[in-house]
Amino acid sequence: MTDGLMILEKLLDHYSTEAACIEALMATKWSNGFTCRYCGHNRAYKITTRKIPLFECAACRHQSSLLAGTVMEGSKTSLQKWFHALLLVSFQPTGVNAVQLRAAISVTYKTAWLMLHKIRYAMNQDAGKLLSGIVRINSAIYGNPHNASVLRHPKEQPLLIGASITDKGEPACIKIKLVANEHLRERLVVPDGTKVFIKYQVAPGTVDVQCVTARFSPLRFKKLVDIVHEASCWISNKFNGIGPKHLQAYLDEFSYRINMKLENAGISMFTHLTRQCVSIPTLTYSALIG
Ligand SMILES: [Zn+2]
Structure with missing residues (x-):
């Protein structure tokens, strides 16, 4: 058994009573x-x-x-199941999907799906973390990568990926955001699209920002395009592909995992995620399917 699995087993055991979960929530x-x-x-x-x-x-x-004022507010699911879900999301290297969670904690598919969306929502509320320092941004496409036409295939979702880059040229913190239709000309992201990305994802006052949106530009940041490819593969393997309505939430989970992996793993992600979940007001089912 790996160290991570042993820690997971211990924590699952620790959070196996409502009293232990209540105490942990109060402390957090x-x-x-x-x-x-x-x-x-x-x-x-x-x-x-x-x-x-x-x-x-x-x-x-x-x-x-x-x-x-927590993501668990109004939920009829026990805290033990919530903690079990948070532990699986944090310790499984590629996360869990709703079918896996349903089986692990014995809830309906709809409950598992909603819990995972609430947890994803909490992941994405890490608003203080903006890109800074050396920032590189590249356009990329989620979905069918074999479309040779300049026209946008209905299953393709143009997006922007940005990263804070270390001195060694490695992405240290990433953000992946879908681009609104009004900021697209077929597959091309127009300048207003990159302006919006910079406004919301890059820390004010950051000066070293470069952005490439031409698809075959020799200046493009290949490492960033590769990360989007990795995200597309993860979403299609783990979740059988996702339509445009909820795609952003899955891209946010992917980015969160990358950003956590660069700094921490398992236990740190669980600690951070639990803190996020108790400080974020919940997302309701009707708001989610709105
Ligand atoms: Zn008071």
Whole structure:
């Protein structure tokens, strides 16, 4: 058994009771002690008559559930299953799909699918992390790579990939974003498309930014195009391909995994992801399928 698998087994065992999961959530949510969401007071009474404890602020008397303001809010799935899902997502090198999660934690396919989308949503809310330093951006295409025509095939999704580059020329942090139709001319990303990418994905004040959108330019950043190819393969192998509606969420998960792998693995991803999940208000099913 590898070290990673042994740690995973231990953690699955540790988070096998609701009490252990509740304690972990409390420790993550209030790592510096309780803080009231309404008045900022730092003392509360714990009300334990429900399955998930309520906290009543000692100053303003506002009561809120431990799960208020987290991705688990409103979910009928037990915390044990949530922790099991977070552990699998973090420790399986290529992640898990809804069919695998359904089998692992005994929930319906729809529940597994929704849980994974909520977790992906939390991954993508790492907004503070913008590209900076030396930034290189390249256009690329998700989907059928064998289309020789200049016209866009309906299954092709043009996108931009950007990366902060290390001194050694390696991508250190990546972002992959689909390009809106209004910023495309067939497969070509027009300048307004790259402007939007830079505005939202690159830290203000970054000066060394280069962007290539011509498909066969000798200046293109091949390493970035290769990463998009890798993302396309991962999505088609793991999820049997994804239509345009939810594609961005899967590209975000792929980017998150790449960015985590460069810095951390397994346990760090689990710690980071749990923190994200308790600090992000949930995404509802209706908002997701909207
Ligand atoms: Zn209060």
